[in-house]
Amino acid sequence: MTTTVEARTPNATTSTMTQAYAYAFDPTPEQANLLRSHIGGSRFCYNTLLGLVKDNWDENRAKRDAGDEVTKNDYLSTSHFDLLYLWAEKRDELAPWWSENGASTYNDATQRLSRAFANWRRGTAKFPTFKAKGRGGSVRFTNTAVRLTDSHHVRISRIGEVKTYESMRKLYRHLERGTGRIVAATISERGSKWTVSFTVDVQRATVPTRAPEKVVGVDVGLTTLYTGATASGEHVLDVANPHHLGRAEKKLARAQRVASLRQGPRQGVAPSKRWKKANYRVRRVHAGVVNSRRNLIHETTTMLAKRYDVIVVEDLNVAGMMKNHSLAKHISDAAWGEFVRQLEYKTKWYGSTLVKAGRFYASSKTCSQCGTVKAKLSLDERVFHCEACGLAIGRDVNAAINLARQGLAGTHSVTGRGGEVRPGRQNIAGQAHPDEASTDTPALVGA
Ligand SMILES: [Zn+2]
Structure with a gap:
């Protein structure tokens, strides 16, 4: 397509939008284990603090039922700061291994729990529940712990340099030019798939x-x-x-079938090289x-x-x-x-x-x-x-x-x-994925 409308007009100003950039992530088995340790640490912290708060509320209720006076000060606060403080107080006793994971882990857990309580109070969510163990989950790293080394690699403190399956070109360019700033990165595991999702403040020219x-x-x-x-x-x-897309989906089904025939990991048995290759x-x-x-x-x-x-x-x-x-x-x-x-x-x-x-x-x-x-x-x-x-x-x-x-x-x-x-021009801070390769143009009829 040759028609382009220049986004930068003389009287354009810039505005900051928060956008999400998500990529398929390819950690090595060692990195995956470190990430799982962070996810597990975050879940442990969340569940532990939730348990402490619930116990505290139960105790206060019992006291009140027994006719004792209960004041506001008897209640544990669920603000992010106070939960983080509570964790710092209890971690040596309850989680002596806590320092194996980066500080982001516990900051993330306390923030999530604080938000869960806030949502419950506001009536937009149910009372927070314990997070179930098992595969999967996510952990959020703050901006100081993540950095892109190039368009295919993310350096995360404590984890190392992790490869992505896809190019992060658009995001990398924003960071290089100084028009983007990473706020946080959430890494999640679903099934056997890993994803990294960056929250980024992006400067954009606003156009009249x-x-x-x-x-x-x-x-x-x-x-x-x-x-x-x-x-x-x-x-x-x-x-x-x-x-x-239908063809690609068939290709995917075929790849999945091949992978299912390979020798996967079992108790005490390492996965075969061909299994790893098929799953890749x-x-x-x-x-x-x-x-x-x-x-x-x-x-x-x-x-x-x-x-x-x-x-x-x-x-x-x-x-x-x-x-x-x-x-x-x-x-x-x-x-x-x-x-x-x-x-x-x-x-x-x-x-x-x-x-x-x-x-x-x-x-x-x-x-x-x-x-x-x-x-x-x-x-x-x-x-x-x-x-x-x-x-x-x-x-x-x-x-x-x-x-x-x-x-x-x-x-x-x-x-x-x-x-x-x-x-429809409401102020929507789009969670865009602007990896828009605009080389192919959709078919135009009579234009
Ligand atoms: Zn008619």
């Missing part, structure tokens, strides 16, 4: 919002993933549902599937946010649709929610506007030529036939045109349809 000249409506579907059209009926974007392959293929899905969404949203002034999408109730199990897999592949989420912050980066058409606006059932609304339109009707005016048009294109018109109505706000359309 452009005048709404170019408006595009985007319909998100299953057969055609993204269909875009203008209010005048031009079909400008057509991104097919990526079948290469599974993780690489898996990272590849996740990446190509992510890249497709990133490419499309970046292109839309740069090229158009106003982008109109349907405010889809993704959560509600996920309950339909037959569709669930396809929907998660198509990542509808992710598409809108990315548009939310990218329109901010590039100075365009996102408009969400109300959930009850019938963009699919309305004829884009005469405005007649159909009573029923089943999902397998791929062509929209209008009985009133005779229009025959692709279902997705028809919906996209209608959405684009909603955008015009919404941004000019002359038609008084404010109830149906609301601009």
Whole structure:
């Protein structure tokens, strides 16, 4: 694509956004053991302090029931600082091995527990429960304990230099240029997969919002993933549902099958070299599937946010649709929610506007030529036939045109349809993964 809208305009200012960058992590067995020790230490600290607080509350209750006076000072505080202090007081006695793990471990555990209590008091979570032992879990390292040595290696104090499966190029560049600062890194183990997720403060140029000249409506579907059209009926974007993802998934299944045939680790038996090799392959293929899905969404949203002034999408109730199990897999592949989420912050980066058409606006059932609304339109009707005016048009294109018109109505706000359309430029600090390789451009029709 050759059209680029320069993000840095003369009167641009910068703002800081917190973003998350997540990568598949490849620790050596020794490093994995050290990480598990940190995760276990964090869990032990969390459970121990939770136990102490519960005991303390039980004691106070018993005292009160016995008619003794209980004052506020009898209660253990659950502030982060006080929990950390309590841990420092008890650790030698309860966890003599504590110094084997870095200080981040216990800082993380006390912070999590403090937050769990705060959420419970606020009524947004249940009372904190003990964390179960077993494989998996996560630990958060503060900024002083982590540093990128290059685009493929993270140095963590006490753990050493750990490789990532994928390139951290985008993040590394931000750090080198001084436009990004790592706040913390969370390392987690799920199944046999490790992930490192960085919380990063990123400086970005904020751009004044452009005048709404170019408006595009985007319909998100299953057969055609993204269909875009203008209010005048031009079909400008057509991104097919990526079948290469299906192929990659087959590749993944094959790699998993091979891995299952190899001699894995058992009690007293080390895993075979071929098992390690097969499992390395599974993780690489898996990272590849996740990446190509992510890249497709990133490419499309970046292109839309740069090229158009106003982008109109349907405010889809993704959560509600996920309950339909037959569709669930396809929907998660198509990542509808992710598409809108990315548009939310990218329109901010590039100075365009996102408009969400109300959930009850019938963009699919309305004829884009005469405005007649159909009573029923089943999902397998791929062509929209209008009985009133005779229009025959692709279902997705028809919906996209209608959405684009909603955008015009919404941004000019002359038609008084404010109830149906609301601009989507809320302040969303996107947890973006901006590893957007924008080399491949989504297929453009007639643009
Ligand atoms: Zn019609």
